[in-house]
Amino acid sequence: MAAVDAPPLVRYDAKRGTYEGIAIDVLCLIAAELGISFEIAPGRDQTVYDKLRQVQTGQADLFIPLSHSAERAEAGLFTNTFYNSYYAVIARQGSGVVLRGINDLSNYRVGYLPGAALEPLLKATVPPDRLFTFNERSSNGLFDVVRKGTVDVAVFNKDVFQEKRYHNEYFDLEVIYTVYESPRAYRFYFSKAPDHALLVDAFNRYLAAVDISASVDAHQDGERVLLERYVKQRNQRSLLLYACITGVALLAVVSVALQRHRRLTRLLNEKNRYIERQRSALHEANQKLERLTRTDSLTELPNRRSFDEGLAAAYARYRATGTPLSLLAIDVDRFKRINDEYGHLTGDSYLRSVARSLERSVDRQGAHLARYGGEEFVCLLPATPAQSACQLAEQIRRDIEQLRLPNAAATPPWVTVSVGVATVEAGDPGAETLVEVADAQLYLAKERGRNQVRAAIV
Numbered sequence: 001m002a003a004v005d006a007p008p009l010v011r012y013d014a015k016r017g018t019y020e021g022i023a024i025d026v027l028c029l030i031a032a033e034l035g036i037s038f039e040i041a042p043g044r045d046q047t048v049y050d051k052l053r054q055v056q057t058g059q060a061d062l063f064i065p066l067s068h069s070a071e072r073a074e075a076g077l078f079t080n081t082f083y084n085s086y087y088a089v090i091a092r093q094g095s096g097v098v099l100r101g102i103n104d105l106s107n108y109r110v111g112y113l114p115g116a117a118l119e120p121l122l123k124a125t126v127p128p129d130r131l132f133t134f135n136e137r138s139s140n141g142l143f144d145v146v147r148k149g150t151v152d153v154a155v156f157n158k159d160v161f162q163e164k165r166y167h168n169e170y171f172d173l174e175v176i177y178t179v180y181e182s183p184r185a186y187r188f189y190f191s192k193a194p195d196h197a198l199l200v201d202a203f204n205r206y207l208a209a210v211d212i213s214a215s216v217d218a219h220q221d222g223e224r225v226l227l228e229r230y231v232k233q234r235n236q237r238s239l240l241l242y243a244c245i246t247g248v249a250l251l252a253v254v255s256v257a258l259q260r261h262r263r264l265t266r267l268l269n270e271k272n273r274y275i276e277r278q279r280s281a282l283h284e285a286n287q288k289l290e291r292l293t294r295t296d297s298l299t300e301l302p303n304r305r306s307f308d309e310g311l312a313a314a315y316a317r318y319r320a321t322g323t324p325l326s327l328l329a330i331d332v333d334r335f336k337r338i339n340d341e342y343g344h345l346t347g348d349s350y351l352r353s354v355a356r357s358l359e360r361s362v363d364r365q366g367a368h369l370a371r372y373g374g375e376e377f378v379c380l381l382p383a384t385p386a387q388s389a390c391q392l393a394e395q396i397r398r399d400i401e402q403l404r405l406p407n408a409a410a411t412p413p414w415v416t417v418s419v420g421v422a423t424v425e426a427g428d429p430g431a432e433t434l435v436e437v438a439d440a441q442l443y444l445a446k447e448r449g450r451n452q453v454r455a456a457i458v
Contacts, residue, residue: 001038001062002051007163008216009065009083009186012044023065025215026082027188030206036199038062047135049115055191062191067117067184077196079203081185081344082212087118088158089177090146097152099177106130108152111142117184118155143170157184171281183345208340213374241278245271296371298348299355307370307378314368314382315431318424326381326389329420329438330358330396333450335375337409350405350415351375357403361396378438386423386457393419393453401451410450418445421455429458 003010009023019040031038041060043051054060056075067085068078089105091097097108103125110126112119114133122131132151134142139156143164146154158178165173188203190196245268252264294306302310311327318325332338332354339347351371358377362369368380379396381389397419405415420442422434441454448454 001040001064002043002054002060003040003064004048004051006065006157006160008159011163022083022212022215023186023188026207026210026212027064029210030203033206034202048113049135052115052189055189058191058193060191061193061196063189065186066189067186069117069120071120072117072189075192077190077192077200079188079190079200080207081187082207082210083186084345084348085184085186086158087116087155087179087182087184088161088175089179090143090154090156090161090173091152091176092146092149093172093174095152097176102177102179102181105153105155109150110153110155111145111151112155113139113142116155118179118182121182122155139164140168143168143173147172155179169281171277171284185345241271241275245275299352299371301355301359301377302368302370304370304372307368307372307380310368310370310380311431311435314380315434317382319428321383322426323383324385324423324425325434326384326386326421326423327434327438328379328381328389328393328396329372329422329435329442330377330379330393330417331419331442331446332375333416333418333446334407334410338407338415341407341409353403353405354400354415354417357399358396361399362392364392384423385425386421386455389421389423390453390455393421393455397451397453412451416451418442418450419453420445421453422458423455424458427458434458 003012003019003024005012006021006023008021010019010021012019027038041054051060052063052066052072055063063076065083066072066078068081072078089097089099099105102121105122105126108126109130109132110122111132111134112122114135116122132145134145139160142154142156143161145151147170153176158175161175164170188200190200249268252260256264294302296303314325317323332350335347335350338350354377355371358369358379362379364381366382370378372378379392381392384392397417400415400417401412403415407413407415410416420438420440422438422441424434437456437458441456445452445454
């Protein structure tokens with residue numbers, strides 16, 4: 001097997017000399033189930049293109065991870081999709097590059113890695129004299145030419161760049177455009193050996209049933225810990241830098257002659273500007289870390305962690321004030337059938353549309369809307385009695401039904417939701433009980449036909 005660094009799907013741990021990531025997790029699961037073994041071949045000094053050619057020429061059996069393209073499919077065998085991501089356009093901060101769509105790339109010098117799945121689109125969009133490839137063992141060279149101004153922008157995987165930005169301190173680079181119109185469907189890629197068609201079929205059977213959400217959450221938590229460590233280390237380094245500069249200044253006062261005073265003053269000004277840039281970078285890192293730990297990347301709604309914090313605070317206010325507290329549990333009906341019928345990319349698009357509809361419906365001060373997990377959403381409604389909560393739940397149900405998102409496997413043949421409502425008006429049953437009752441009412445709505453609201457007072 002050939003593997004490349006592409007977090008969060010695959011990441012090489014240099015200390016342990018092993019690979020980890022979501023794609024490795026899925027591969028280990030399926031390999032154990034099928035009773036097959038695998039070995040990741042050495043080749044840390046090889047380019048992505050070199051490793052891809054090894055599979056296409058039969059020197060290796062499997063390549064991970066790889067996004068689908070028609071050209072690659074002619075030279076190898078793809079499994080079904082197990083993870084979706086996007087390319088991003090990356091530029092220097094303050095470069096003045098403006099993109100309203102992918103066609104605007106024709107106005108700039110564009111760099112990319114050869115063999116990228118987006119290569120045909122780039123060649124069709126950008127004039128040849130403005131398109132540059134950088135085939136190196138590491139993608140760092142691509143980012144270096146953007147920083148030097150050799151090219152105006154780089155096109156690269158967004159998830160991988162976000163992690164490399166912290167590892168390599170690319171704080172002068174930023175994502176200015178995400179290519180949502182060309183999502184990358186990551187798959188396992190086999191060589192065209194006779195037996196590999198059977199392996200692809202076996203892998204597809206597992207990929208149709210496997211749920212990678214736990215693996216995604218685990219690696220997102222790992223990324224959060226990485227960023228926390230990074231910010232801590234940067235703070236320590238900044239303090240050390242402050243101490244060094246102070247020592248240099250004191251030594252200059254004592255030992256440096258008058259004729260060197262102007263040069264040292266200029267040096268200190270440069271150091272101060274460097275410190276200010278680092279302080280700004282640290283502030284940005286802290287802000288991004290806060291958003292990462294509290295926001296769902298697919299729907300851009302608050303995530304489960306944010307909801308748990310909001311629930312604890314809302315329940316504490318209820319105990320202090322005695323005003324009613326309501327909770328809505330909202331679940332998309334027959335969502336698995338949507339994924340089976342239309343594919344996971346369409347399912348993701350539907351979840352984003354449902355999220356936007358919920359934001360429009362839940363337009364009230366103090367409400368806390370979040371993605372709870374999978375196709376389930378929750379909404380906390382402080383100071384809201386049962387009747388008002390039920391009215392809002394019914395409004396949410398109608399608004400999503402009126403989106404008319406197709407779902408041929410359902411009756412009616414479009415996307416609907418079921419809503420469970422729980423309200424605590426007196427006593428102290430506990431926040432967990434409020435969640436349990438809302439889930440029970442949601443289950444009752446599902447059991448009695450879906451596309452309806454069920455409510456109870458705790």
